[in-house]
Amino acid sequence: MKKQFILGLLMFLPVLFTSCAKYFAEEEEEADPKTVSTLRVIPRSDDETKLEYPINIYAFNSKGGCVSQQTIESSEDSPSISLALPKGKYRIVAVSGITKEEYDFPEQPSLTDVIKMKQSNTTKVPLMMGNADVDLKDGATKTNTTNIILNYMVAQLKVTLSDIPKDFSNVEVEIAASYSQLSFSGEYTDGKNSVVASSRSGTDEKWDTDTFYTFAGSEKKTIISIHMTKGGNTETYGYTYNYSIQAKQPYVLAGSYAKSIIVGGNIIAGGWEAPITVDFNFGKDSEEDKPSGDNDGDDNQNSNDVFTVNEIPQQETIWNNCFVLEVTPNEQGNEAEVLLMGIKNATNAQGKENMLKVDADAAIKKYNIDGIYNWRIPTEEEAKLLKKKYNNNLSDINKSLSSAGGKGLADDIRYFCNNAIYTFNFKNSGIISAASSQKTYYLRPVKTVHVTKN
Numbered sequence: 351m352k353k354q355f356i357l358g359l360l361m362f363l364p365v366l367f368t369s370c371a372k373y374f375a376e377e378e379e380e381a382d383p384k385t386v387s388t389l390r391v392i393p394r395s396d397d398e399t400k401l402e403y404p405i406n407i408y409a410f411n412s413k414g415g416c417v418s419q420q421t422i423e424s425s426e427d428s429p430s431i432s433l434a435l436p437k438g439k440y441r442i443v444a445v446s447g448i449t450k451e452e453y454d455f456p457e458q459p460s461l462t463d464v465i466k467m468k469q470s471n472t473t474k475v476p477l478m479m480g481n482a483d484v485d486l487k488d489g490a491t492k493t494n495t496t497n498i499i500l501n502y503m504v505a506q507l508k509v510t511l512s513d514i515p516k517d518f519s520n521v522e523v524e525i526a527a528s529y530s531q532l533s534f535s536g537e538y539t540d541g542k543n544s545v546v547a548s549s550r551s552g553t554d555e556k557w558d559t560d561t562f563y564t565f566a567g568s569e570k571k572t573i574i575s576i577h578m579t580k581g582g583n584t585e586t587y588g589y590t591y592n593y594s595i596q597a598k599q600p601y602v603l604a605g606s607y608a609k610s611i612i613v614g615g616n617i618i619a620g621g622w623e624a625p626i627t628v629d630f631n632f633g634k635d636s637e638e639d640k641p642s643g644d645n646d647g648d649d650n651q652n653s654n655d656v657f658t659v660n661e662i663p664q665q666e667t668i669w670n671n672c673f674v675l676e677v678t679p680n681e682q683g684n685e686a687e688v689l690l691m692g693i694k695n696a697t698n699a700q701g702k703e704n705m706l707k708v709d710a711d712a713a714i715k716k717y718n719i720d721g722i723y724n725w726r727i728p729t730e731e732e733a734k735l736l737k738k739k740y741n742n743n744l745s746d747i748n749k750s751l752s753s754a755g756g757k758g759l760a761d762d763i764r765y766f767c768n769n770a771i772y773t774f775n776f777k778n779s780g781i782i783s784a785a786s787s788q789k790t791y792y793l794r795p796v797k798t799v800h801v802t803k804n
Contacts, residue, residue, distance in 0.1 A: 389409070393430075393446065402477075403424050404423050417435065432493075440486065448465065452468060462535065464533050470545070471565065479532070504564060504565055507563070509604075522549065525572060529541045531565075569594055662679060668753070672690040690799060694756050696710075696713040707786070733768070737776065759776060766785065
């Protein structure tokens, strides 16, 4: 019996030592410093705008899975963090102001997971986001550094209404339509939502709201509805603003009952774009809703935005020396919204097509084609439309542009979009990414006009 036990033990020992050797070999392989690189991540704003804390840093692998994350809790912490990552390609995403009190988001997100606002598509804390693609090589002795520029992913809104009769017990402003979700890849989703802002009564028959933030608008036009309650009945007055609500843009609704509401901006800390102002009337005694006032920032009210035509322009043709990107006719087919693209790039003050981010605003304001003014930088949605149509397929559109004396699009350069916050290119693998303040890009303007058939 004793001999059998000793014989069994001797037979078991090689297996035991083999297993242990394999275990320690695997452990040493996982800890091998040659397969790990250190990535130092420095989040900052483009123009020294104050960042909101906490700042969450995520590292996503090529399959979109989160392989590492860290949080900078406050401005008193180190302004950067370091991630130890195996060699490979990663998307690094930094999100500022993402608190559990204001936002819903997963603890271990994938790149396609989304962030939601908890309070009916509004929040008190503005969310900023930035990203960078990195390729880490072998070698633990080398520290890689990436600076991530964070930009606002929300619009700022404030509502102030005066001269509201005292017999109204409640006043709300509804804005439609807007996105309700933002993915960690920076894509807006779920665009069939409204934002409702409740106001409170103050002195001198004035109603106002606190400043709040919401994701960008999802439609080409924005419906602004004012709901006023009196004696259990609600009266609603509406206005159609011919552009979508844009991220990084301040808006203020400031007007009076039966007079006007002004959509514009107050004095706001750096990091926000120049305010937009749109005048319109509301109330029983108001005139027909039509814009008024002088506003350099709003191009939807200019006389050359409306054209009478013999035939509705066709997509991907040259019309009035402009390229027709998209045509959206009405049900009767006698009117249409037409999205135009300039046949040439905009230029900066020095006449150069490749320009810095700070040059984009002045370049777009001076751009004109055959007396058609008030062009704009493409929105992110319009950039996606361009990419969908022409990624790696620029030959046909470039023939049309060349025939009109214009300049073709190129797939080896990047173009501004979304108020010059982002850039895009015409490659299948190319992503829409944040614009750097240090690099130069190109600007191909677009414009929406309304056409009516004779």
